[in-house]
Amino acid sequence: MGIFRSQVEEAAAYIGGKLTLQPKIALILGTGLGGIVDAMEQASVFPYGDIPHYPVSTVPSHEGRLVCGTWAGKPVLVMQGRFHLYEGYTARQISFPIRVLRALGIETLILSNAAGGLNPQFHAGDLMLITDHINLTGxxxxxxxxxxAWGPRFPDMTEPYHRGLGELTVCTALSERIPLHRGVYVGVMGPNLETAAETRFLRAMGADAVGMSTVMEVITAVHAGLRVLGISVITNVNLPDAYQPAPLEEIIATAEKAGSRLVHLLSKVLVEI
Structure with missing residues (x-):
């Protein structure tokens, strides 16, 4: 663990030595949702491969860059692309960027992801505020x-997603007339999508959306004392009695199409944080 800690410190020192801003807010962008970077000003770009010990994205639509700049009048750090267990990374490797962000002084973490809808009231392209999660990754x-020094041995998970940030996001969505569901996200290993039987099982557990990311990051962030806001873009809806394939190309296209509404919503939320 001492080696891991020193690697986090080395990565943070590399990034911190090049930053001209001191952001307190960081965002992690999921599949097809990298467009936020286009709205940033004074952006400095750090390819993951240039950062000491940093993992490298291997998934389509994940650019693999850490970007620092100003958005909605706030200095922010943005991870344009994330890491997944199905890529072969360990849970600790996935936690690495969160540790680095915390070492850089980040206090609030905003995560987005592309997720499959389990709630039959959802539609492709909808947004869902994550109110809680279920960890089925093992x-x-x-x-x-x-x-x-990083956090307690047994961190409390009573409120992994910050209630105040969630309420702010709901109120902002209402004022901006952006439909926003609330629901429970279940994290699975992947990379295969769920069978019809698995979909029934996940729905019976109380999950509203399913995906292959986010949970490892949130557990780490809670352990580190960060405030967390999570939003899923529903890219397809899994109806087990009328099951249809969900090709990756369609998932990415739906996420990108919904991305403009997510960008608008988060830009308004950022102003109030």
């Missing part, structure tokens, strides 16, 4: 020795 980024 992994946990906190496994192993705990670094007490």
């Amino acid at each position: 992994h946990n980024p906190l496994r192993g020795p705990n670094v007490d």
